[in-house]
Ligand code: ADP
């Protein structure tokens with residue numbers, strides 16, 4: 242049986258199950274045996290009925306004496322059976338499975354696992370797992386009487402079904418599993434052979450054994466991720482050539498002197514690291530990570546300046562028009578004094594294609610994903626800046642780099658405000674060089690953050706009014722979704738449009754409100770932002786489009802509806818939209834949730850302003866998918882391993898480094914590197 246064989250070729254798997262399995266990512270035999278249990282239920286204790294105590298989780302084996310359906314007053318069906326193990330009897334109860342009466346007639350030999358409860362004097366095993374016994378397999382039960390694997394289920398696809406299929410396929414396919422790790426690596430890191438660990442992970446004898454198997458499978462996952470990124474880094478170094486720039490220190494000093502402020506210590510350091518990268522003939526591939534407001538733009542501008550001095554163009558790609566426009570304004574101010582032409586290419590471009598457009602005569606071109614369009618050509622592209630990198634796909638980046646002149650690659654700087662926990666950086670961004678801005682410019686007043694419960698809503702509205710009415714201060718109110726129809730069963734989610742109507746009419750009729758959401762396009766969107774900047778808006782109601790990068794020095798209040806729907810890192814980013822000037826700023830997190838864990842999570846924003854701390858917390862509480870909010874292209878999802886497991890990440894990283902040179906000569910490693918199951922970033 243081949244690992245690549247489609248799952249639909251198995252008997253008993255038709256279109257229905259093929260569809261259901263696809264939903265959980267299982268399409269081939271290989272996928273199925275790699276579908277690792279989420280946890281185990283311990284039903285390994287097989288006991289005599291006479292010794293059972295209520296509250297215990299046990300397995301009993303015996304014969305069904307009687308079974309019947311009982312109808313409750315509310316019309317529900319309960320199935321009650323009596324089971325004997327030859328010495329004593331016990332009751333068994335199921336709910337709403339009337340077919341059991343037919344499939345388990347009196348006389349059936351059965352194995353039952355579940356929790357025992359007492360009903361008066363009678364003991365009964367409630368909603369037990371069950372399987373029929375034949376005289377031969379008393380010792381090899383699958384669903385009872387052992388550590389029973391529980392799989393991530395989806396509607397119509399039960400653990401019991403998955404378990405049965407896996408048990409059937411595993412022995413037939415396991416010999417096809419090749420271990421990518423050589424023996425000495427297994428020994429060095431104390432790892433089980435891979436095929437063995439898969440068998441154990443599905444059907445372990447003990448929890449310790451299961452844990453060892455999981456560790457091995459997790460190791461593989463991390464190893465694969467890291468080996469791939471090391472191979473990419475190696476190829477990048479070997480195959481790509483860039484123009485090495487020369488640094489004109491005198492001109493650089495002039496640029497810095499022209500700034501309206503002093504660079505912070507970390508801006509200086511990151512700036513130097515980037516400029517050093519630009520001098521090499523290996524193209525730079527560097528990530529600049531810095532909290533919202535830490536001043537990444539000016540660092541990027543410095544690099545664009547150096548590219549220009551060397552006669553090369555820079556492309557700056559931002560995820561939204563608003564941001565592209567803002568970068569355009571900032572970079573124009575910083576660069577035009579040096580006679581550098583800056584150009585903006587956005588939105589409208591999609592409607593009137595930029596056929597044959599080149600960026601001739603212009604040193605810095607700023608845009609959204611429009612920059613990757615075929616029609617946009619560069620004359621001498623030498624440097625690419627990508628802002629908020631997790632929003633861009635790997636492909637877009639690749640296309641943009643291909644716009645450099647033949648045979649050369651541009652230097653690439655990606656920027657993100659999402660702090661990357663060190664484990665994630667190591668595991669997933671191994672091929673990137675990293676620069677960090679770990680301080681905010683001086684003179685900023687720390688933002689005050691409050692979680693606001695429903696009963697304080699009215700008070701909060703009045704408080705907002707006092708702040709923004711007849712002052713130059715402004716507020717954002719962010720709602721998670723655009724209109725009601727988008728909601729996925731979330732009753733209390735505020736729709737920005739409805740909220741805008743409601744607030745304008747009932748709550749703030751005396752104030753100037755405006756609405757901004759993702760469906761408002763191009764020029765209209767810019768107009769709204771400009772109005773906000775000019776102080777003609779008191780409150781801007783918005784969807785999370787304001788999430789990234791907007792600079793509004795007079796905005797002092799950020800109020801977020803249904804805050805529990807956002808990840809901490811995302812809330813932190815939204816919060817960073819205020820507090821950009823020198824006034825005291827506030828962040829109000831509204832939530833209707835009464836869940837203690839949700840409130841605790843939100844309250845961590847009251848306590849810390851450190852984006853990294855919040856990201857690490859998010860990682861711990863919700864996993865990396867959530868940490869990066871909704872749009873997280875290119876971020877790898879781990880199935881078994883965890884980004885919080887620093888030890889294992891370190892070990893697998895080391896192993897990947899040790900084996901990097903053997904990839905070409907080792908077939909299984911080569912296949913591992915070439916398979917594209919994981920879409921790794923960069
Ligand atoms: P981000 O890192 O979030 O992209 P920006 O580059 O937009 O941050 O910078 C935020 C604000 O801080 C801008 O108004 C910028 O002019 C200002 N700024 C940047 N660096 C400094 C500095 N060293 N001192 C004072 N203000 C600065």
Ligand code: MG
Pocket residue numbers: 537538628790
């Ligand atoms: Mg920015």
